[in-house]
Amino acid sequence: MPFTIDFLDDGRVVEWEATADGVVPTERNDYTPRFYVAARSPEDDPDLAELRTQYERHPDVVRTEVVTQRPGFRRDDEPVLAVDVRHIDRVTSLARQARQLSAYPIGDLACFNVDFSREFRYCLENDISPTPATELSTLQLSVPVTETSNDVYGELTVAGDTVTGSPIELLSAVRAALEKHDPNILVCSTSEIIPTLYEMATDAGVDDFSLSRWPEVDYQQLAGESTYASYGQVGHSPARYNVPGRAIIDESNTFFYGETNLDGVLDLVSRSKKPVQELAWASIGNVLTAIQICEAHDRGVLVPWNSWRHEFFKPMGTLHDADRGGFIFAPEVGIHEDVHELDFSSLYPNIICTRNVSPDVIRCDCHSDRDDVPGLGYSICDDRGYLGDVLQPIIDARDEIKAAIRREKERDDPNGDRLAELEGRSGALKWILVACFGYQGFSNAKFGRIECHEAINAFAREILLTAKQRLEASGWRVVHGIVDSIWVTPDPDVDDDAREDLEALATEITDRVEIQLEHEAHYDWVAFVPQRDSDAGALTKYFGKVAGEDDFKIRGIEARQRSTPPFIEDVQRECLERFDATRSPEAVLTCLQKAIDQLHTGKVQVERLVERNRVSKPLEGYTQNTQNVAALKRARDQGLSVHPGQDIEYVVVDDKKSSRERVALAHEKIESYDVSYYETQLVRAVESILSPLRWDRSKIRRELAEIRVPELTVFANTENI
Structure with a gap:
């Protein structure tokens, strides 16, 4: 079974199957994707014959026929118009024309099986399981964040080895790794690596550089970058690319590969009929929908293009309940x-x-x-x-x-x-x-x-x-x-x-x-x-402390929050261990004071103070001078692109300022940090531990002051000796 499927501009399709003896391509030139047009509801009765005549005149339509299908789970078999399309990229535009070509009111017609992703549609319509029969080989390509906005890379990590130098040296390293590993999957830190390598090869005069297994096509752009909102969170979707004969996993744009591993991805491939590349960039809902579509397909039920299910009538009391x-x-x-x-x-x-x-x-x-x-x-x-x-x-x-x-x-x-x-x-x-x-x-x-x-x-x-x-x-x-x-x-x-x-x-x-x-x-x-x-x-x-184990279960507090710097997390966990051993707030405060002393004496490594926050809007969209804004301004000054939905990492160096000098980006050379700011973060983290005992920040501050006074007195007496 093919693990990836490529669609060429002339309508040909190439299936790639991984076998024990290598990768085998199979070319097809007879694939015609299909969508359907039917009455929006059983009460409507549009003239499908007239619409069929209109579609048959269209140059992008190969054939049409009236078949019997179920336009919904609550509907019986009924006549629907099936339209076979010459090229997969024309399905959506032809479906939009259904209402233009028909003389009947727009509300009478609905289109089905329209907005499927390409490889998923191919597997569904041809009853193909894209589960690979043998283990897939991978090759890791990654660039540091400082290189992501450059047209020419000066550093590239290939299969775990960091390569620096001229474009020719980097391209040679990639080519050698391709020959050695012959990867089925390219795991890229960002998909922009693909076009950038080709641009570097063109500029350097390296004519024979290619990531592709198909000699006619180097790479294809499948989608441009975009920003979206989901459940109140802003996300960024980078551009997507395709390299014939190899699947691409973009680590900056993958949920399942990031949350699980390749085995988790392949398990869902077998259940959803979405090949590796599409599964990697798909959301949870997208994959769940694909599994549901497979079940609907097996039951002879068509998939609506747009959702139009109304909510059933219910009394006000039921609505409240x-x-x-x-x-x-x-x-x-x-x-x-x-x-x-x-x-x-x-x-x-x-x-x-x-x-x-x-x-x-x-x-x-x-x-x-x-x-x-x-x-x-x-x-x-x-x-x-x-x-x-x-x-x-x-x-x-x-x-x-x-x-x-x-x-x-x-x-x-x-x-x-x-x-x-x-x-x-x-x-x-x-x-x-x-x-x-x-x-x-x-x-x-x-x-x-x-x-x-x-x-x-x-x-x-x-x-x-x-x-x-x-x-x-x-x-x-x-x-x-x-x-x-x-x-x-x-x-x-x-x-x-x-x-x-x-x-x-x-x-x-x-x-x-x-x-x-x-x-x-x-x-x-x-x-x-x-x-x-x-x-x-x-x-x-x-x-809480797990019985019989040297382990804690933690939910919701700083040690579980993605933005918390490693130093703050480590101190909070150490305070938890002290609390478990003593049940004493004073013992926890001693641990806190030790951490504060480390901050004041400059003994904390700056990389352990890095915060990671998600950007929710473009720089121009912010009205307050937050830390994120300061970080975004610094990134802009350095030519780095940070889109809404992406993360930005920084160290707070002077939180009293409102300018870009308030923070330093994580990759910069950082010589100092804001001691007062990180002390406040430490106190907040310890408050989470002591708040069940009704200790708040003000009480913690008062107790810390009492701890410090004797220490200062001892220090002063020592100086007088």
């Missing part, structure tokens, strides 16, 4: 001893599968008199929904992989490569399962429906409440609960002999709700952190 999230039991701020964490395994995906929650069966007409969803009164058809068939294989596979991970870790001599493979696959599947619930409420989801989103939340609330009530009735006190997790500790008002065994309770609750309740962890103690400027507990900020 449905507009709620998952189960939340606010944490009790403070330190709790002997805490157990219980988690429902893949709760939302399992609700979908066990309760048959799916867009095609929720609120069906055939069972409209039933109240299947608790608190909402929605019915769910007895027919099996497609979404459960999409997710159940993924749930089963992840359970099997997690079991294999446990077995491997229990071995006397665990295989590191095998563990990495299993953990990569498990991580990739986890992200798909995490996204499947939220995607049902996404307005642009191909098959989502808001009623599914509401029903899943309703079932989840009922399940967590059932578990909470059963645990409390059996001698356990719930100290926190959120979405799919419950933290419990022995109820001090219940005798130990009367308290039921937690493992037995978990088994009983599992049988009752039909979803596995797992004992996730046992903690010697857990601290729940209050919200900033409030006494209420923060839902996702806590830390």
Whole structure:
């Protein structure tokens, strides 16, 4: 099976298959992608014959035919117009013309199977699995951030070896690595490496330089760079390139490869029919949609180009009841001893599968008199929904992989490569399962429906409440609960002999709700952190000591935040260890004072003070002189391009300034840092640890002042001797 597919300008397609004897190309010149036109709703009756006549006159259309397909999961087979296109790049433009060519109102027509990515469409239409039959070879190419805006590189890392020198020397190193490794995948720190190397070769007069395996084409640009917003976060999508015969993974534009590894990527390749290159740049929702499209294709259901599903009518009372999230039991701020964490395994995906929650069966007409969803009164058809068939294989596979991970870790001599493979696959599947619930409420989801989103939340609330009530009735006190997790500790008002065994309770609750309740962890103690400027507990900020292990579980505080400098993180973790050993705030403050002294004496390496923050808008879009703005100004002065959605790294050198001198970029030569600023960051990090004991920053500052006074007195007395 091909691991990558190339589309040439003249319409030819080249499949590349990796075999034990090397890579084998297969050329095809008969591929014609297809899209469909049908009535938008069963009540519409457009004249497809007239539209067919119009399309047959078009020079980019190879053929048309009227076939029988299902334009939606809730629709039966009906006549639709199939249009075969001469070149894959013409599909979208021809679909847009459907409404121009038809004499019928725009609302009568809808197009299907239009906006598929190229390689995915090819695999879907030709029933091809792009899973490679043999291991794929890779070659790493990377440039330092200081080179990214240059037209000519002076430094390039090739297969782990850093090469500096003239363009000819760098190009020679790349060519030698290509001959040695013959890579199927080019893993690039940025995709701009591809065109830059070719431009360098042209300028240097190196005529025979090529990354391509196909002699007719060096490289292709598939998409330009863009900025986008998703769930309140700004992201940047760099330009995408294609090298015939090799897949490209752009490390600056890949979620799954960055969060897992190549094994995780290949696992999803086999499930989604998206080849390696497309899978690498795809988002979680994009991959989940591809898996759903495969299921729809198997059922003979077409995929709508634009989502037009209306929300079902519901009374105001139902609308109010449905507009709620998952189960939340606010944490009790403070330190709790002997805490157990219980988690429902893949709760939302399992609700979908066990309760048959799916867009095609929720609120069906055939069972409209039933109240299947608790608190909402929605019915769910007895027919099996497609979404459960999409997710159940993924749930089963992840359970099997997690079991294999446990077995491997229990071995006397665990295989590191095998563990990495299993953990990569498990991580990739986890992200798909995490996204499947939220995607049902996404307005642009191909098959989502808001009623599914509401029903899943309703079932989840009922399940967590059932578990909470059963645990409390059996001698356990719930100290926190959120979405799919419950933290419990022995109820001090219940005798130990009367308290039921937690493992037995978990088994009983599992049988009752039909979803596995797992004992996730046992903690010697857990601290729940209050919200900033409030006494209420923060839902996702806590830390605790894992029982029987030299390890802490940390969520939400600075050590888990991506922007936190390594020095601040290390100090916070050291303070956690001191707190665990002593339970003494004073001991933690001693640790803090030691770190502050290191700052003041200049003993902290500047690279351990680097902050990494995401840029949310162009430099011109900022109205306040923040640290990010100062960093962006410095980057602009140095000719470095930092786009919204990308990260910028810097050290704060003088936070009192508002100019670009406020910070220094991480790659610059930095001789000093702002001691006062980083001291404040240290105090804030320690506040997170002591806040469960009701210590705030002002109290920490007062206690530090008392610690410093005796030290200064001793120093003064020593000077007088």
